[in-house]
Amino acid sequence: MQNQGLYGLLAEFDNPEDLVAAARRAHEEGYRKMDAYTPMPVHGLAEALGSHRTRVPLLVLVGGLFGCGAAYAMLYVIETYVYPLNVGGRPYNSWPAFIPITFETTVLFAALAAVFGMLALNGLPRPHHPIFNAPRFALASHDRFFLCIEAGDPKFELDAARKFLEGLHAREVTAVER
Amino acid sequence: MDDPRLNNAAVETAHPVIGPGHTYASVTDKISSIVLTEKTPRGWLIGFSVCFLGTMALLFTIANLLLRGVGIWGINIPVGWGFDIINFVWWIGIGHAGTLISAILLLLRQEWRTSINRFAEAMTLFAVACAGMYPLLHMGRPWLAYWLLPYPNTMGTWPQPRSPLVWDVFAVSTYATVSFLFWFIGLIPDFATLRDRAQNRLVKVLYGMLAMGWRGSAFHWQRYESAYLLLAGLATPLVVSVHTVVSFDFAIGIIPGWHATIFPPYFVAGAIFAGFAMVLTLAIPLRKYYRLGDFITMRHLNNMGKMLLATGLIVSYGYLMEFFMAWYSGSPYEKYMVFNRLHGPYKPLYYLLILCNVLAPQLLWSARIRGSQVALWVISLVVSLGMWLERFVIVVMSLHRDFLPSSWGMYYPTAFDWSMFLGTIGFFLTLMFLFIRFLPMISIFEMRTIVPQPAGKARQ
Numbered sequence: 030m031q032n033q034g035l036y037g038l039l040a041e042f043d044n045p046e047d048l049v050a051a052a053r054r055a056h057e058e059g060y061r062k063m064d065a066y067t068p069m070p071v072h073g074l075a076e077a078l079g080s081h082r083t084r085v086p087l088l089v090l091v092g093g094l095f096g097c098g099a100a101y102a103m104l105y106v107i108e109t110y111v112y113p114l115n116v117g118g119r120p121y122n123s124w125p126a127f128i129p130i131t132f133e134t135t136v137l138f139a140a141l142a143a144v145f146g147m148l149a150l151n152g153l154p155r156p157h158h159p160i161f162n163a164p165r166f167a168l169a170s171h172d173r174f175f176l177c178i179e180a181g182d183p184k185f186e187l188d189a190a191r192k193f194l195e196g197l198h199a200r201e202v203t204a205v206e207r
Numbered sequence: 208m209d210d211p212r213l214n215n216a217a218v219e220t221a222h223p224v225i226g227p228g229h230t231y232a233s234v235t236d237k238i239s240s241i242v243l244t245e246k247t248p249r250g251w252l253i254g255f256s257v258c259f260l261g262t263m264a265l266l267f268t269i270a271n272l273l274l275r276g277v278g279i280w281g282i283n284i285p286v287g288w289g290f291d292i293i294n295f296v297w298w299i300g301i302g303h304a305g306t307l308i309s310a311i312l313l314l315l316r317q318e319w320r321t322s323i324n325r326f327a328e329a330m331t332l333f334a335v336a337c338a339g340m341y342p343l344l345h346m347g348r349p350w351l352a353y354w355l356l357p358y359p360n361t362m363g364t365w366p367q368p369r370s371p372l373v374w375d376v377f378a379v380s381t382y383a384t385v386s387f388l389f390w391f392i393g394l395i396p397d398f399a400t401l402r403d404r405a406q407n408r409l410v411k412v413l414y415g416m417l418a419m420g421w422r423g424s425a426f427h428w429q430r431y432e433s434a435y436l437l438l439a440g441l442a443t444p445l446v447v448s449v450h451t452v453v454s455f456d457f458a459i460g461i462i463p464g465w466h467a468t469i470f471p472p473y474f475v476a477g478a479i480f481a482g483f484a485m486v487l488t489l490a491i492p493l494r495k496y497y498r499l500g501d502f503i504t505m506r507h508l509n510n511m512g513k514m515l516l517a518t519g520l521i522v523s524y525g526y527l528m529e530f531f532m533a534w535y536s537g538s539p540y541e542k543y544m545v546f547n548r549l550h551g552p553y554k555p556l557y558y559l560l561i562l563c564n565v566l567a568p569q570l571l572w573s574a575r576i577r578g579s580q581v582a583l584w585v586i587s588l589v590v591s592l593g594m595w596l597e598r599f600v601i602v603v604m605s606l607h608r609d610f611l612p613s614s615w616g617m618y619y620p621t622a623f624d625w626s627m628f629l630g631t632i633g634f635f636l637t638l639m640f641l642f643i644r645f646l647p648m649i650s651i652f653e654m655r656t657i658v659p660q661p662a663g664k665a666r667q
Contacts, residue, residue, distance in 0.1 A: 065425040066424055067428065068652060069396070069652040069653070069655040075425045085430050085434050089441075112364065112365040116369065126368065129374040130374060132448060133378050136444070136448075141388070144438070148419070151424075154419035154420050156415075158422055168403075170399045170403045171231070171235050172235065
């Protein structure tokens with residue numbers, strides 16, 4: 030393997046429009062193992078790289094349903110079996126009075142699912158990543174926009190990929206070590 | 208039809224949400240330099256020291272309270288809920304504007320929220336911390352606070368989930384957790400910026416840990432935005448539910464002046480009213496001392512003035528309805544409640560409340576007043592006072608004279624009531640000072656999204 034020790038090729042852009050255009054071209058070119066790094070969310074970038082949906086909403090739905098079911102089940106079991114209190118002859122399963130707690134717990138679990146689900150799907154926390162080896166990468170949290178074609182891509186050929194990226198108005202193309 | 212005020216583009220040009228000439232780099236530098244500077248401003252040190260004195264007063268009061276019990280406060284029978292519940296409701300109400308700005312205005316795509324949401328969220332978090340302290344300490348034996356939670360125990364008892372006080376436990380703890388999560392995930396990309404820009408090794412490592420390895424990947428951003436929007440969608444009904452549950456603490460009771468169906472909407476509007484007042488109170492000095500006029504523009508202050516006016520009118524409607532319902536109910540106790548507000552021993556406080564919350568905000572109809580920072584700041588303080596008085600009126604004036612004249616009484620706060628109240632204000636401001644020194648008070652990555660793109664820059 031000629032690409033041993035290489036993580037990928039990193040192209041630097043000035044503005045998000047160029048990056049999105051480049052990402053779209055690279056995807057059309059057949060590159061699949063790619064990522065782009067930007068200082069803020071860029072509309073349409075993930076789509077240009079071929080990712081059209083995330084599983085976060087599904088996780089939030091599952092979290093919310095779990096919170097809702099668990100809270101109501103808890104209240105039901107406490108109030109009808111474990112510790113039934115007769116308040117003025119009202120039914121033990123007095124569901125309207127259980128709604129506030131059920132609602133709050135639904136929101137709590139949905140929110141926890143959103144945050145921890147997002148972090149888990151993103152593989153964070155992750156203390157180190159090869160992309161940080163790129164000398165100018167600190168600018169990815171400042172004002173520069175990066176596109177990385179990874180060496181693991183089946184179509185990756187160092188010279189061809191470099192030529193391709195340079196043809197996309199990149200300011201600079203650097204190799205990133207693993 | 209040609210009125211320029213109706214034209215969106217014209218408004219954008221005349222009253223921008225960000226000053227002219229800013230780029231991605233300049234907003235990043237400006238905001239991160241406030242945190243990363245080696246020099247702590249002298250004004251910060253003085254302000255922090257003064258507020259820290261307040262924190263010490265709070266700790267002193269709490270220590271006394273734990274040693275001697277709630278008898279050091281002015282509460283008695285019939286007024287079992289004094290300053291502690293007034294301040295609980297006041298603080299939690301203040302917190303609500305932060306969630307409103309960050310969640311509801313995000314869903315409504317109000318771009319101007321971007322520069323004020325971060326510190327409004329911090330304000331929410333710190334206000335909830337102050338609020339949560341009161342009911343816990345009011346229990347008398349706060350070390351047994353976990354009895355509020357449903358868990359199998361050797362006493363064989365469970366909390367009563369039909370009681371609004373138990374709803375409160377779930378509502379406030381969920382609100383605190385979700386507010387923290389919302390604030391923290393908003394900070395992650397900014398932690399990455401600070402990590403990448405810090406010169407000092409230790410600072411770099413600390414921010415690096417908080418950033419959790421964030422690298423701004425497009426796939427990460429996609430999930431991040433999805434999670435952020437969903438959190439906003441969850442926080443929106445949550446914030447309404449929290450103050451609704453707080454109002455149930457009163458409305459479910461049968462005390463005249465409490466037992467009203469207007470309470471939930473009237474409390475939620477009051478919370479947003481108080482919260483926007485606090486955002487203005489904090490934002491105006493901050494933009495002046497940190498020269499953030501380019502980011503927190505007059506447009507922001509103007510819009511917040513309008514929010515204050517709108518919510519103030521809803522609150523005024525609430526006051527009117529209380530009077531109407533008292534008359535319409537035909538109940539002598541409800542009617543006496545109104546009579547007691549207007550002619551009873553605490554009547555000066557009621558008239559002051561009307562002055563602060565109903566009359567003072569009417570000044571905001573004038574565009575000139577909304578354009579004056581000093582006027583807005585003074586009105587915001589007046590409104591904060593008014594909202595505190597409103598809770599005094601609801602809590603104390605309803606309890607001190609209820610059904611039987613033989614059980615009427617008076618409530619006077621003690622020195623410890625005041626030191627606890629001023630102490631939480633000091634504690635709140637201490638946390639705010641720490642926040643503006645160590646964390647970016649304006650969301651850097653969101654500011655980048657509203658930087659105008661230079662025309663013709665994009666190459667295709």
